[in-house]
Amino acid sequence: MTMPSTTDAPSADPAPEALLQLRGVNKSFGAVHVLQDVDFDTYAGQVTALVGDNGAGKSTLIKGIAGIYGFDSGMYTFDGHRVTVTNPKQANALGIEVVYQDLALCDNLDIVHNLFLGREITKGGRLDEAAMERRAAETLAGLSVRTVKSIRQLVASLSGGQRQTVAIARSVIWNSRVVILDEPTAALGVAQTEQVLKLVRRLADNGLAVVLISHNLNDVFEVADNISVLYLGRMAAQVRSADVTRNQVVELITSGRSGALGLGAAALTAGPADGTEPTGPLTNAEAS
Amino acid sequence: MTSSTLAPEAPAADEGRPRPGLGTAIRAYVSAVRGGDVGALPAVLGLVVLTLVFSILRPSTFTNAFNFANLINQSAALIVIAMGLVFVLLLGEIDLSAGFSAGTAASIMGIVLTRQGHPWWLAIIAGLVTGAVIGTCIGMLVARLGIPSFVVTLAAFLGLQGVLLKLIGEGGTISVRDPVLLALNNNNLPVWLGWVLFAVVVGAYAYVSLRRAAARRADGLHADAIEVVLAKVAVLAVLLGAATWYLSTERSRNPAVTSIKGVPEVIVLLVALLVLLNFLLGRTAFGRHVYAVGGNAEAARRAGINVQRVKLLCFVLCSTLAAIGGFLLASRDNSISPTTGGAETLLYAVGAAVIGGTSLFGGKGKMMDAVLGGLVIAIIINGMGLLNQPSSVVYMVTGVVLLVAASVDAISRRRAAATGRV
Numbered sequence: 182m183t184m185p186s187t188t189d190a191p192s193a194d195p196a197p198e199a200l201l202q203l204r205g206v207n208k209s210f211g212a213v214h215v216l217q218d219v220d221f222d223t224y225a226g227q228v229t230a231l232v233g234d235n236g237a238g239k240s241t242l243i244k245g246i247a248g249i250y251g252f253d254s255g256m257y258t259f260d261g262h263r264v265t266v267t268n269p270k271q272a273n274a275l276g277i278e279v280v281y282q283d284l285a286l287c288d289n290l291d292i293v294h295n296l297f298l299g300r301e302i303t304k305g306g307r308l309d310e311a312a313m314e315r316r317a318a319e320t321l322a323g324l325s326v327r328t329v330k331s332i333r334q335l336v337a338s339l340s341g342g343q344r345q346t347v348a349i350a351r352s353v354i355w356n357s358r359v360v361i362l363d364e365p366t367a368a369l370g371v372a373q374t375e376q377v378l379k380l381v382r383r384l385a386d387n388g389l390a391v392v393l394i395s396h397n398l399n400d401v402f403e404v405a406d407n408i409s410v411l412y413l414g415r416m417a418a419q420v421r422s423a424d425v426t427r428n429q430v431v432e433l434i435t436s437g438r439s440g441a442l443g444l445g446a447a448a449l450t451a452g453p454a455d456g457t458e459p460t461g462p463l464t465n466a467e468a469s
Numbered sequence: 470m471t472s473s474t475l476a477p478e479a480p481a482a483d484e485g486r487p488r489p490g491l492g493t494a495i496r497a498y499v500s501a502v503r504g505g506d507v508g509a510l511p512a513v514l515g516l517v518v519l520t521l522v523f524s525i526l527r528p529s530t531f532t533n534a535f536n537f538a539n540l541i542n543q544s545a546a547l548i549v550i551a552m553g554l555v556f557v558l559l560l561g562e563i564d565l566s567a568g569f570s571a572g573t574a575a576s577i578m579g580i581v582l583t584r585q586g587h588p589w590w591l592a593i594i595a596g597l598v599t600g601a602v603i604g605t606c607i608g609m610l611v612a613r614l615g616i617p618s619f620v621v622t623l624a625a626f627l628g629l630q631g632v633l634l635k636l637i638g639e640g641g642t643i644s645v646r647d648p649v650l651l652a653l654n655n656n657n658l659p660v661w662l663g664w665v666l667f668a669v670v671v672g673a674y675a676y677v678s679l680r681r682a683a684a685r686r687a688d689g690l691h692a693d694a695i696e697v698v699l700a701k702v703a704v705l706a707v708l709l710g711a712a713t714w715y716l717s718t719e720r721s722r723n724p725a726v727t728s729i730k731g732v733p734e735v736i737v738l739l740v741a742l743l744v745l746l747n748f749l750l751g752r753t754a755f756g757r758h759v760y761a762v763g764g765n766a767e768a769a770r771r772a773g774i775n776v777q778r779v780k781l782l783c784f785v786l787c788s789t790l791a792a793i794g795g796f797l798l799a800s801r802d803n804s805i806s807p808t809t810g811g812a813e814t815l816l817y818a819v820g821a822a823v824i825g826g827t828s829l830f831g832g833k834g835k836m837m838d839a840v841l842g843g844l845v846i847a848i849i850i851n852g853m854g855l856l857n858q859p860s861s862v863v864y865m866v867t868g869v870v871l872l873v874a875a876s877v878d879a880i881s882r883r884r885a886a887a888t889g890r891v
């Protein structure tokens with residue numbers, strides 16, 4: 182069930198209804214038209230990898246989804262309903278959480294404190310430490326995280342992988358439905374990367390829709406069910422990872438098309454609206 | 470992350486923890502200190518060493534009960550101002566104007582009380598409002614406009630000095646004659662009431678900590694072993710009991726004329742503030758947010774914490790507590806002058822918080838730090854005075870002590886970074 186181009190309607194396969202669906206969204210910063218008529222789908226219980234070269238618009242797309250800013254135009258559908266998301270609180274209310282690349286944890290607080298940061302459980306005006314600690318232990322156990330000695334240890338004492346685990350656990354502790362991870366393994370070693378990818382897979386297996394931004398195609402092919410490729414602000418293709426080869430994805434990332442897949446010739450020559458970007462496809466060397 | 474992935478399936482909380490007990494608690498404490506988490510240790514050691522040194526050098530004058538009570542009254546204002554500074558230091562900010570905030574609030578209090586003849590409580594309210602307004606202005610400039618607190622409060626330091634001079638008049642003073650305000654930092658509780666206070670404090674501490682440990686155990690969460698809790702209660706009871714007993718002895722030079730004994734009244738205020746502010750910092754969401762903003766403001770912002778509001782409130786708390794410190798200064802001196810809260814007041818208060826263990830880098834500190842550090846500074850000033858050292862020497866010694874404390878802060882921070890304890 183490949184989707185040859187972004188303008189196609191969802192295919193008639195017995196595929197699940199997308200939990201989060203964008204149709205024809207646009208976003209400009211001043212004269213720079215960063216996102217152009219982008220379609221994007223994520224499914225509950227599946228990992229969707231969002232790939233693309235630097236500057237393709239991945240961060241802009243997820244910031245729009247997370248409500249850091251609103252899209253200029255287009256349709257944002259969540260769970261079958263059209264919604265307006267223009268600030269992070271609205272996204273959180275829908276159950277959309279983002280784990281940012283720089284982890285945004287407080288080193289001077291312990292794991293429980295970090296998991297509940299900004300959303301502490303209180304009882305009669307005072308912190309309910311017992312409830313938070315219980316729920317934290319449950320959440321970590323639910324993610325099969327058994328690698329931290331004590332959930333009362335300071336985050337400063339954790340390894341990179343453990344910190345990433347805490348950041349991810351924080352995104353699911355409030356029964357979220359979509360978790361977006363911005364390059365969660367970029368700073369990790371081999372073994373820790375493996376741990377985090379397992380965790381990412383488990384999130385999807387627990388029924389969440391997971392969006393994984395990654396530059397590493399090994400990671401992508403290891404965990405992703407779907408791959409969405411952004412090319413110069415356009416959605417070049419949304420495909421099932423089982424249906425494509427690595428080389429095809431590399432071609433899509435670097436030139437926006439690969440055989441029958443990807444953007445039409447018209448879209449490719451049109452180039453970005455500001456006219457400052459190179460109009461031709463990038464070379465492999467530039468892409469790496 | 471790779472080390473213990475084979476541990477059996479279980480809640481992560483209680484893996485591999487040794488059986489809790491007094492020995493375990495002590496070992497954990499020692500390893501925490503080694504790792505750079507020195508906490509109150511330097512201040513406690515400082516208190517012990519200074520007390521020993523001055524006791525040996527001035528056995529009769531330093532250690533007598535009169536001087537002991539005197540020490541408490543001398544340090545009270547310093548401690549309260551330092552308590553306020555802890556909030557600001559936790560953010561990683563500074564309030565250089567806290568001393569003159571104290572003076573300005575005290576002068577408004579004095580004007581309402583003495584010049585306008587209003588009752589003491591109205592004067593206190595006016596002074597507290599003054600402090601809160603000063604804190605709001607500073608907090609707005611720092612939090613909303615993003616001007617470094619160092620600059621804003623340096624400006625406030627100069628500006629408030631002028632305000633104070635204007636309010637009181639060059640060379641003038643406002644005398645305080647109201648008995649309630651004079652009693653605040655001069656009088657003592659009746660001996661029996663001192664013992665009641667002792668019983669209430671120790672009893673409440675024992676009740677709260679035992680109940681918390683029991684509740685956590687009932688919830689299946691890690692809790693301090695009963696021996697550890699009881700040991701802490703016992704230490705507190707012995708220390709406070711000894712102090713109360715000593716303060717209950719007659720310390721008048723001429724008991725036939727006037728009797729001076731009992732716990733200073735200001736202790737009630739200090740205990741109340743300590744309990745209240747400890748609760749605010751340690752047990753409420755606001756307190757947690759203060760630590761979060763001090764630890765990583767960007768993380769706090771992304772977690773949905775209103776960082777500007779937290780900062781604003783900390784500056785308001787700092788200046789309002791400084792106002793209370795100002796009342797204590799006024800009570801002690803029986804008057805307010807253009808130098809009330811000036812000179813070294815602010816530096817001593819910052820020094821007190823830092824010596825107590827509050828980090829200048831933000832994110833680490835407790836209310837108790839202000840108390841311990843305040844006592845260290847008060848003992849230095851008091852002891853050097855008894856040694857007839859000139860002010861020049863007192864300043865130099867205090868400066869060195871502050872530098873030592875800041876060095877301990879910086880060194881333990883580096884050690885902590887290396888061992889992951891912050």
Ligand SMILES: Nc1ncnc2c1ncn2[C@@H]1O[C@H](COP(=O)(O)OP(=O)(O)O)[C@@H](O)[C@H]1O
Nearest residue numbers: 210213215233234235236237238239240241242
């Ligand atoms: N706030 C902004 N103002 C102006 N241009 C921006 C802004 N954010 C992103 N851009 C531009 O949008 C394009 C896409 O950026 P981004 O979404 O960060 O790409 P990616 O995350 O895929 O590397 C880049 O050309 C970048 O310069």
Ligand SMILES: [Mg+2]
Nearest residue numbers: 236239240241
């Ligand atoms: Mg990016």
